Amino acid sequence: MGSKLRKVILRDRRLIPPFNEPARDLMVMNKPLWLHQRDLLAPYCGEELEVDSLDEVPDDRVPTLVYRDNLFFDEPFLRTFLERARRLGKACRVAFALNDPAIVHHALPLQRGIRREGDVYVADMWYFPYGKEPYARPLVIETLAREIGYYRVPRYMAPNQGDLTFWVPLRAFLSIEHWVHIFMANSPFGIFAEGARMEAQIQRLDVKLRILWRAMLERRQVLSSSALIRIGRNVQIDPTAILQGPTIIGDNVTIGAGAVIANSIIGSNVNIGQGVQVLLSVVGDGCFL
Structure with missing residues (x-):
């Protein structure tokens, strides 16, 4: 992706009850959130700087990625945002459509980091190709959410509810401001999303043949193979x-x-x-x- 970006981290010092720790120190996908972010950003970013507000971001003309440290996102989301932002070549801010089901149903409740501005939802992640600018246009990223069943609720417990389902995103993004968001980041937006991505990839013939060949060599069922x-x-x-x-x-x-x-x-x-x-x-x- 060319030269590496400068990474500017906006600190969010709010403590998340009942853990009494900031979001960056909580465990997500069996890593502290800050380590999860660092590992994903390592191929794209070099220099790192921590600040308390957007006003403290340096004004020099260096390609910069700015994000708040309580954000959970995955590699497909980050790659899509940076590829589209670099292609556009202008200052951009992460945004979502008003009808994106994963954002509306699961990311918006109990938080203020993802908020409506005009006809989109925006969040605290920016790309500045020539250093900080006063205006960043919203860049809408689709989460490609699909509704997937989690488990079936017995009729005698919820006669009018049916199955319990989640809108599982193939590109996950979440602002962690409540303990419920830790569950969302680990399960529906985390390991559940990994399974949904694998299910989507396995529709490709080359991936399907590679996994099937590995299972045949190991004499195991496909889902139990080392692939x-x-x-x-x-x-x-x-x-x-x-x-x-x-x-x-x-x-x-x-x-x-x-x-x-x-x-x-x-x-x-x-x-x-x-x-x-x-x-x-x-x-x-x-x-x-």
Whole structure:
């Protein structure tokens, strides 16, 4: 993508109850949010600067990405925003359509970081190709959300509700200002979105053949092949356990008899006991289930 950008981080010092920590220090996808952001931005950004307000951003003519440190976003979202912004060659700000279902249903409640301005929703992420400018035009990014069922609610519990569904984005973006947003970032906008992206990619013939070939070589079911499951070092898995991808398992993990792990992230030094089922979840380092 050419020369690297300067990264300017707007600090958000609000503490998120009940954790009593700023959003940047909370765990998302088994990483502190600041580390998740840094890893995603590493291919695009070099110099880093932290400020408390947009007024403190330097005025020199250096290509700059500015974002607030309580934002959760994924690689497809970031790549799409930067590619379109660089192609446009003008100062841009992240924006969303008013009818984007993932934003409307899941990102807007309990927060103020994503707000309406005119006929779009805008958020605190900017791209300045020639240094800070007083006006940045909104650049609408589609989240490509699809409605996917989470689990079925029994009729006697919710006779008029039907299935519980989420609008799962293929390009995720969230302003973390409440503990509910931690769940949203880890599950529907996190590991659930990873599964939705894999489901979309597997429609391509080359991806489908690569995964099928790997499964045939390993004599495993497609969802249990190493093409969809990443396993760390020193992992002990009982032969009767069931693993289905996309799943990531860290180091020094023990998985007991009859356990089921599907579309999840398991951290390091985790012990998953006999018969435990983990679905669409993120299990942090050092946990015992």
